[in-house]
Amino acid sequence: MPENGRTDTGPTAEPMIRLEQLTKRYPGQDRPAVDRLDLDVPPGEIVVLLGPSGCGKTTTMKLINRLIEPTSGTILLDGEDVTRADPDALRRRIGYAIQQTGLFPHRSVADNVATVPRMLGWDRKRVAGRVDELLTLVGLDPDTYRGRLPRQLSGGQQQRVGVARALGADPEVMLMDEPFGAIDPLTRETLQNEFLRIQSELGKTIVFVTHDIDEAVKMGDRIAIFNAGSGIEQYDTPERILTEPATPFVSEFVGSGAAIKRLTLSRVGDVPVPDWPSIGQDTHRDERAAAVRAGAREFLPLLDADRRPLGWVPADASGDVLDRGLPIVTRIGPGDSLFAALDAMLAANSSAVVVVDDAGAYRGVLDLETILSTVHTDAGPAVPRPGTVATPGTV
Amino acid sequence: MAVVSEQGAAPAAGGTPGPGTKGPRARWATHLVRPAIVVVALVVLYLYVSSRQLDSIERRSLNAAYILSRTWQHVQLTAIVSVIILLVAVPLGVLLTRDGVSRFSGPVLTLANISQAIPSIGLIVLFAVAFLSLPVYAIAVLAFVIHGVLPIVRNTIAGIGQVDRSVIEAARGMGMTKLGVLVSVELPLAVPVILAGVRTTLTITTGTVALATFIGAGGLGDIISNGLASNRNIVLVTGSVLVAALALLIDWLAAIAEDNLAPRGV
Structure with a gap:
């Protein structure tokens, strides 16, 4: 052509x-x-x-x-x-x-x-x-x-x-x-x-x-x-x-x-977010530790009453970490590109990043595996018109 | 949408002039220096002349009526020459920047350079001999116009030439006509450079108009020439100081015009 x-x-x-x-x-x-x-x-x-x-x-x-x-x-x-x-x-x-x-x-x-x-x-x-x-x-x-x-x-x-x-x-x-x-x-x-x-x-x-x-x-x-x-x-x-x-x-x-x-070209909101459990703030310390150890994930996000992520609770957590969790460096919105998500992971030296909606409420966790599988799927996700997405920084 | 971070980089709002330009007060102070010097020089001259016992030859030149009439002639001749120069030189300069004509700007500038390089005394006498049928006044005007046209032509070409090409391209790209671009973009942005040429021409012309006396066209040159012919230094000095004072005053007025006619933002 x-x-x-x-x-x-x-x-x-x-x-x-x-x-x-x-x-x-x-x-x-x-x-x-x-x-x-x-x-x-x-x-x-x-x-x-x-x-x-x-x-x-x-x-x-x-x-x-x-x-x-x-x-x-x-x-x-x-x-x-x-x-x-x-x-x-x-x-x-x-x-x-x-x-x-x-x-x-x-x-x-x-x-x-x-x-x-x-x-x-x-x-x-x-x-x-x-x-x-x-x-x-x-x-x-x-x-x-x-x-x-x-x-x-x-x-x-x-x-x-x-x-x-x-x-x-x-x-x-x-x-x-x-x-x-x-x-x-x-x-x-x-x-x-x-x-x-x-x-x-x-x-x-x-x-x-x-x-x-x-x-x-x-x-x-x-x-x-x-x-x-x-x-x-x-x-x-x-x-x-x-x-x-x-x-x-x-x-x-x-x-x-x-x-x-x-x-x-691919937006976080367009890829399937893997199943990733979370912990509510109203739980007791012991419940939290048990929940992390019971699940397949090394970290679980800790959410407040409005489902806003407060921190990561790792499997080996104890003491204060169980109360507040490890700080979440970056939050990604559904309108951000996968590139931004990958960038956030590399910057935070982590293999996963928290996805939140416009109000800041927990939507899930995007991990490296999901991004990799997206890149290798020939029929990648449908790409929206670039103009319709939220701008980075507003999510 | 929020106004983003680059806002902080913007200079303060309002009509404050950019770096390098002085405030209006400082500018007026510099503008007052020159007339003060001229006034002092004229007062000193007056005191000197009035302290002397003048003989009849000196009195013929050094009296108020004669000086005023010659000064007035000088100002008139300078004004007429300058206006004609402006009317010729600016359109000529503009024409020489237009597509298709601009290739002639080199030869025309060369010609103008030559005309300015010829001593004006030679030019005016040459014209007086060549155009015997014309009145002396017309010959004087013609010679001085040819002599003074160059700075304005050159500065008009330079002034239009220094206008940012992207500004002109954007104007054309938005559908502004060629004439529209000339009138509302090129000329306003060329004004400071053109005015600098005007100022040069005015000063040159004020000085050279003193030569009009040699073909009998009057002006302050008459006083100088009287002083020379009668070997009266006091007359000669008076004539010279008056021409210099007039040139300084006209340059001063031109400087004020330059300050006030320049477009904002340039």
Whole structure:
């Protein structure tokens, strides 16, 4: 299926963006920058364009809003041929966010976010309302931030404003070129999670460019892997790219650790949690010790009256340990990935981790064996849309 | 969604200027130094001249009516030349940054460099000989415009050139027209650099306008030239100090304009 952006697993719905035989040839260069590219982007999905530097992924993205004019081929937006449409009008229908943010340094946050609505001639009141709505959406308090200038914001906040600005006139389609590329890993993680949450509410059709396979797997409903010759090697869901790379190029690009990357796609809530008894706080010391020794598990969680885990009771416990248990280092929520669960186990030097629900109540214990068996089951658990899961840290 | 940890990294809110810029009070203090110096110089000059017994030749140049009329001529000529330079140089600089035209910016800058390198006295006399039919006033204006156009053209090109490409790309990507990008992004962000060029041009022009006297176009140059012709040093010194004082005052006004016209956030 190389050189072909249409997948047999593709959706039946009309694509929101369809590129047909799209070609970009620069004068004086023998090889086209983009060569007869076909790509369908289904509505409401995040399609990640992934590939090494210079593979033409950014060029392809800019062909869609015609920041780069295609030499030949057709661009269909929601069924409409926009290859010859007025480019400025076209771009006002498409949100645009880039790595360097490109915020107007001389304009306030509110003015930046209001850029496209104002170009579309919205009245003042509607623009002001929209600005506040968008700032709230991206997690910036409007009263605090609307009057600030971009340089008075941190890098992460600038990216938030960049995303808010791209969402300005509520476009159906958004193009994002490494929007979280230039920020520290921690902030990046937060922004990715928040963006997925926003996307789960808004359901935009998004073309997302990155060179980072981990980001692609996390953000993408589908991934198009570009080779150095700007052809598409594989266009598929993240799971299938990780489990069934179509070509040697893809397996090399995905690199080692495909199995561990798959763990980021599976949620704790989707794997069967093994039977793991617990001990109530109202039990007596002796009962507790007996319960642990009687069971097959080396440790049992001690729960309070609201079923919140208080500590681990080991088989050889005595004295104070029987009263309070050993401290529980990490609690994992059903929305966390198996990767996070494995990470927690390794960090705590333990082979099991406590799973709690949103209220903090005991749901069970996930152990290493369960994770191992998940990795080795070819038909792994059904993967939910990334946007529908809770963000780490909120569980 | 809670506002996350990066909030702590943001600088304090409000209109406080960033690091490196002085508060308004300190800025006004520096702005007051220059007029004070000019006033002191003029007072010293006045006291010196009035302490001397002037002969009839000196009196012909050193009287209030004559000095005021020549100063007024000088200011007028400078203003006209500067306005014409602005009207020519900024659009020319902008044009030379547009797609398809920008390749001409090298040759045009070379030409402008040459025109500035020619001594302005040579330029003005050359023009006076070449365009005998034109009134002297027009010749003076033309010569000074050609001489002073370079700093603004160069700074307009440089000012627009230093605007972050990603800002322009983002603007275009959101559907802003090319004209819209120029007017609301490129020019506002180029203002500080353009104004620096304007300031240079104003100062140069104030000085060179003194040469207008050599083709009979008036100005404070008349006083200097009178002093030279009649070998009266006190007249010569008065004319020179007045030109210098005027140049300093105009530069001072331009500095204030620079401070107040620069866009916020840059």
